[in-house]
Amino acid sequence: MRNIFLFLLILLGSCQTEKTPELGNREITGVVAEMTEVMIHDVTNPPLAARFFAYACLAGYEVVAQNDKGYRSMHGVLNGYPAMEKPNVSGYSTHLSAVLAMLKTAQKMQPSGKRLEKLEKQLLDSCRTVGFSDEVIEQSATYALEVSKQMLKYAKADQYNRISNYPRYTPSEKAGSWYPTPPGYFAPVEPYFNTVRPFTLDSAAQFKPVPPAAYSTDKTSPFYQMLLQNQKEGGNNLTEEHRQIAAFWDCNPFALENNGHMMVGLKKISPGAHWLGITGIACAKAKKSFAESLKIHTAVAIGLTDGFICCWDEKYRSNRVRPETAIRKLIDPDWKPFLQTPPFPEYLSGHSTISAASEVILTHYFGDHFEYTDTVEEPYGLKARTFRSFREAAVEAGLSRFYGGIHFMDAIDQGRAQGLKVGEWVVKKLN
Secondary structure (H helix, E strand, C coil): CCCHHHHHHHHHHHHHCCCCCCCCHHHHHHHHHHHHHHHHHHCCCHHHHHHHHHHHHHHHHHHHHHHCCCCCCCCCCCCCCCCCCCCCCCCCCHHHHHHHHHHHHHHHHCCCHHHHHHHHHHHHHHHHHCCCCHHHHHHHHHHHHHHHHHHHHHHHCCCHHHHHHCCCCCCCCCCCECCCCCCCCCCCCCCCHHHCCCCCCCCCCCCCCCCCCCCCCCCCCHHHHHHHHHHHHCCCCCCHHHHHHHHHCCCCCCCEEEECCEEEECCCCCHHHHHHHHHHHHHHHCCCCHHHHHHHHHHHHHHHHHHHHHHHHHHHHHCECCHHHHHHHHCCCCCCCCCCCCCCCCCCCHHHHHHHHHHHHHHHHHCCCCCEEECCCHHHCCCCEEECCHHHHHHHHHHHHHHCCCCCHHHHHHHHHHHHHHHHHHHHHHC
16 A cells, blocks of 8 residues: 555654654554545545544544543534543553554445555554564554444444435436536435534534525526636636646546546545645644644544535535536537536535635644645645645635636635635534
């Protein structure tokens, strides 16, 4: 798996300087990176990816909260979060237990989670090599497993497992409604995600946005004017800078590419994975402690999940057509967006929503003018970009969807408005 050896070298260095296992923020980043690789393998959709990250991070954070009075339990803070029992274990490492709790939770929740067992084994073998006793490792693993079992029970109660029992979603044939787009004509993604229990929200509709501009063939209507804006300024009519921005924030796990007579799948990270990657970069730059880094990762993952729940609630309520479908029907049958259109309704923009939520949360912990270089997409062939603040990055992420030709501007603006509210709500609940 990618990053395993770097992850282990970092671990070796941190272990050699301490008699007791004391890990750093890079170990958390390492787990998130390997979870991301598994999600790429599984082609995990964006809302579900956020959910995986959230429960894995919560498992690690629960270990910290049980052993450090500076960090409170999520019992009474998150919806339905139980008073988790502290395992009756002694002689363990809190940090190692936290990392293992993340891994064990991810192993059970992700379809190909067993791929993470290799990382866990190499992690423990490396600890033994540098002098960790078998007892400390065994006790840490026992502690982690007990916490993970409780976390998985909490996760199971969020009702995601009931979604498979709901009727298959059938796209509406009403004019202006979303319909699957080429080249894949994928079925709609997570039409019932709004039924999942939120972590902090009162309901999926708590921050319900204003309705989108109504579909219209009237050339003077707001909708048609937005359509013309997309046709003229988005899609293929882009400056080189705008192309780079659109590609950098693409994060579309459903992309397909024509390769002669074949369709080739392009596996990419999810939007949530990108923002958690940014979280790791910020924690490293600010030299945050292990516990503080895990708290911040957990807060961002919770914000991502609740942001997707809010956004998806609106997507399948307004069910608005994508620019690609409408432009081809009303203006130019040969028009193509720069990015591949994702398989779900257009309004709101998911990138705008979750980016704004992440912006608020990260700004709370790092400040308004935290400059950083985003290297998250480098392994996927994209150059790093430097931002002067999380706000600058989040605004760019939203606009990238217009440049890519897959969103109208009102979906981007209102998605950002919703995301800011979600982020502020999460910060208020967790702090």
